[in-house]
Amino acid sequence: MTHTVSNLLNWYRGNARALPWRNPPGEALPTDPDWPYRVWLSEIMLQQTTVAAVKAYFAAFTARWPTVAALAAADDADVMQAWAGLGYYARARNLLACARAVVADHGGRFPSDEDALRTLPGIGPYTSAAIAAFAFGRHAIVIDGNVERVVTRLDAIDTPLPAARPQIRGALETLTPQNASDFAQALMDLATSICTPRNPRCLICPLSPDCRAARSPNPADWPRKAPKRPRPTRRGTAWWIEAQGQILTIVRPAKGLLGGMRALPSSDWHDTEPAPAPPLPGNWQNLGAISHGFTHFELILSVHALSLPQKPQLARADLSGALLEAAWVNVEDIPGAGLPTLFKKAAVLARAHLPEAA
Structure with a gap:
C-alpha cells in the first residue's frame, strides 16, 4: 500500500x-x-x-x-x-x-x-x-x-x-x-x-x-475546467385556476421533465416567448413570472390566474391534452400537495397576489 x-x-x-x-x-x-x-x-x-x-x-x-x-x-x-x-x-x-x-x-x-x-x-x-x-x-x-x-x-x-x-x-x-x-x-x-x-x-x-x-x-x-457554455432560456405559462376555495392541479405526463408529478396546468416550454391560449375562457390576470434553473436550461414561467364561481366540467382537450388525474386541492393545502419546486414557486407567487384566495 x-x-x-x-x-x-x-x-x-x-x-x-x-x-x-x-x-x-x-x-x-x-x-x-x-x-x-x-x-x-x-x-x-x-x-x-x-x-x-x-x-x-x-x-x-x-x-x-x-x-x-x-x-x-x-x-x-x-x-x-x-x-x-x-x-x-x-x-x-x-x-x-x-x-x-x-x-x-x-x-x-x-x-x-x-x-x-x-x-x-x-x-x-x-x-x-x-x-x-x-x-x-x-x-x-x-x-x-x-x-x-x-x-x-x-x-x-x-x-x-x-x-x-x-x-x-x-x-x-x-x-x-x-x-x-x-x-x-x-x-x-x-x-x-x-x-x-x-x-x-x-x-x-x-x-x-x-x-x-x-x-x-x-x-x-485544479481541477481545470473547460469554458462553460451559456445555458439557454426557455419560457412557458402556468395557470392558477381557483374555484370555491380550491385550486386545479394535474399529474404531468410520465415522460419528460417533472414527469408523473402533480403540478399546476401549464403550457409547453419553448425557446421563444410563448403565446399559449389559456385552457379555459375567462378574465385571466397576469401575475408576473418566476424563474427556475434546470441542469441544461433556465426556465421563465409566467403565472396567469383565473377565479371562477363554480368548478367547470373539464375534458382532456381543456388542458392541452395534459389532463391526467386532475384534482382540486384546497388553497391552504397547496404547500403540502407534493408540487415540485418549480410549481411551488408559481403557487407562492399566485397566493401573494391573490390574498383573497388564500
Whole structure:
C-alpha cells in the first residue's frame, strides 16, 4: 500500500462521517440482506443533491418502504410525492423501474457484479461501482466529482474536465487498494471537509506531502475546467385556476421533465416567448413570472390566474391534452400537495397576489 493510501485511510478512521447508509471504516459489511437496497437508494438520492438534504428523505423512504420489494410494490404517485424536492424526477421514475426489475429479474436481491448492476434502470458506471464497493465489498473504481477534485490536485492533472477522466481513472487504478469501499469514501469525506472546491485546507490534509497542487501557489486552480457554455432560456405559462376555495392541479405526463408529478396546468416550454391560449375562457390576470434553473436550461414561467364561481366540467382537450388525474386541492393545502419546486414557486407567487384566495 502506498504512503498516500496509508495516510488517507488512517485519517479516515478518525474522521469518517457517520451516515445511515454507510458502513463504519474497517468494519465487516452488514449481514442484513437489504443492506444493498439502502446503499443503492442513497446513491440515487445523492445524485445532484447534498448529504444534508438527503438524510431526511432517506429516513422517510426507508421507514415507509424498508425493502426493495416494498418499494417495487409502491404506488407511483406516492413515490413521486415523497420524492418532491430531490429534483430531477426522471430519477424517481428510474428508482421504481429499478426496484421492480430487481424483484422481477433478480429475486428481490441486487446483483453484486458491476456489469449486471449496469443493466438495471438508472444505474450507470459510477453507481454500479459504488454499489459493488459499498454494498458488497468488491474491488471497484468509484469516481464522482469529489474524487475527481482530489485526484486532479494530487497529480496536478492539467487536462480540463471531462477530458481528464481517463487520467483520473488511471491514477485511481494504481492507488485503489483491495478495500475499495473505505478508500473511495475516504476520498469523498476528504473532499467535503478539507479538499474543498475553494480554499482547500492543505496544511491539515493527510495527502499534502504527496500532493503536487498543495505545493503550488493556488491549489484551487485544479481541477481545470473547460469554458462553460451559456445555458439557454426557455419560457412557458402556468395557470392558477381557483374555484370555491380550491385550486386545479394535474399529474404531468410520465415522460419528460417533472414527469408523473402533480403540478399546476401549464403550457409547453419553448425557446421563444410563448403565446399559449389559456385552457379555459375567462378574465385571466397576469401575475408576473418566476424563474427556475434546470441542469441544461433556465426556465421563465409566467403565472396567469383565473377565479371562477363554480368548478367547470373539464375534458382532456381543456388542458392541452395534459389532463391526467386532475384534482382540486384546497388553497391552504397547496404547500403540502407534493408540487415540485418549480410549481411551488408559481403557487407562492399566485397566493401573494391573490390574498383573497388564500
